[in-house]
Amino acid sequence: MAIESLDPPAPDPTSIAPLPRISLQAFCESAELAATINEAADDRRMEKTHVKVNMGGAHAAVEAYRTSPTPNVIVLETNASRAELLGHLEALAEYCDAGTKVVVVGRHNDIPLYRELMARAVSEYLVQPIDVLDFISALSSLYNQDVAAPLGRIIAVTGCKGGVGASCVSHNLAWSIARDLDSATVIVDLDLPFGTTGLDFNQDPPQGIAEAVFSPDRLDGNLLDRLLSKCSDKLSILAAPATIERAYDLPETAFDPLLEILRGSTPHIILDVPHVWTAWSRRLLSTADETVIVASPELASLRNVKSLLDNLRGARRNDPAPRIVLNGVGMPRRPEISSADFAKAIEAEPSVVVPFDAKLFGAAANNGQMIAEVEEGARIAAIFQDLARLATGRAAIKRERKGLFDPLLAVFKG
Structure with a gap:
């Protein structure tokens, strides 16, 4: 040619x-x-x-x-x-x-x-x-160029502080990639003492991540298949022990062998990274293909997001900037920093803004379900679909905002 x-x-x-x-x-x-x-x-x-x-x-x-x-x-x-x-x-x-x-x-x-x-x-x-x-x-x-299987895309999700809903975002993101984008996905729960992946998916999985990390000499594709717990045809989880019987002091490269195997077998790997700042967490956030930082609209989040962005931009000079998810916006009676002011202060626009909905998120958490499973047509479910498309490199769907009187106007037009 x-x-x-x-x-x-x-x-x-x-x-x-x-x-x-x-x-x-x-x-x-x-x-x-x-x-x-x-x-x-x-x-x-x-x-x-x-x-x-x-x-x-x-x-x-x-x-x-x-x-x-x-x-x-x-x-x-x-x-x-x-x-x-x-x-x-x-x-x-x-x-x-x-x-x-x-x-x-x-x-x-x-x-x-x-x-x-x-x-x-x-x-x-x-x-x-x-x-x-x-x-x-x-x-x-x-x-x-001669590698037969494409490398998987690693998406690391973390919260800028505790309680901002990073695990919830990562789980709904993974679920949307698996179901809405029809792509095989694995969630890796890295919060070893307190991980909630099993609870959020109503599963009682084996302590997969612990065996994978603490027995690296035994780790291969066959062992990893046994450690994964299937939630659906396209979605699997590698659960955390969620016990505090031991200290989890891990070296910087503790998760490298695991991620190398997952890259060769799974198109999308979602890392649920806890809010800690260690050598291994910094490495995962710096080396992931996409990094997502979850924040809430208040001052401590703003300060921490800015610190994380400054650090990760330096460590990821040749990679996309971390994506920001502003979560829990519009909580009644809570003074908040507006999305516009938040974006101006951190010099970056949030990729998505997730509104506060205590009833919907509470029902999903207590039932071990994802948002779209509780309410298929919910606006928040569509927001997670958009985040899934952005994080996987696909264009987000442009959605028209509906006005307050649109349903009434539709009746008159009919």
Whole structure:
């Protein structure tokens, strides 16, 4: 098939698979590319990659590998002519170890050169200028293009303070993804001592998350299937022990093996992250494909949301900003910060605003049901559908607001 352009579409940050544990050495001619690669090395998708940036371009690479082994990936920036570049590649080929991938970064959108480089087993040719995500996406495709199953999308939901309803939001979000979007979904309850997933779904599941975390050497796909509790054909939960018989002091990477297995088998993974600030909770919120922060319209929530946004924006520079859910708005007799003032203060618009409805939420909680199960046509159920579409990367449905007298007008029109 003919190549019409070397300009790829802008990569979707949530669709870029993490790189494996590899070594990469770059030989740059410009400070701009060196800075881009150094910034990419700090990205969550390259945390396993050992990166070293050198200056001097292709000539420096040839000299470097005369006496030392080559890494898994060599990145060469060049402003040289075609003949000079091909000469450098021929010289480099004499010293390259088997399996080393070479990525060339040039200045010209030159299709004949691209074809010639591919014929010489160059792995990729990128055209300057490239940004961080372009670079990471190109490297990721070298190692993940042959993966049969797509990676699952991890959506981490947390509350900015206790009592704002983050677990309720995460559970209804997962239920809506499974039912309304017809996508296999797993809820992972990370509140090990006090998790409510089993209660909210009226289930008596095994203590799945505890066995998965405390026996990582035994964890595989088969064990995980046994630990999951099915709520429906499309929705499963990995429940917390919900006991305080032991202390749950977990290392930063405690959940990494579990999430790696889930990514390979489940399209959507919802993490119900408790309101704690530990190394592992910070890691999960920073590395998830989507992060959702649930808040209530009052001062403590506003302060905490702003702190979380400032921290996570720094940790997720190449990812979407965390989504904000303003929950429990309109509670009678409670002084509240308006949605507009809340958004202005945190410099971010809430993705959805969930109104207060004590009767509906109370019935759902006491019956072990989701909002749409209690009242199918409820406005709040439609709000959770919109959040599900936003969090999974699908466009939200534009809904017309109904006026107070619309039902009466419909009678007269009839």
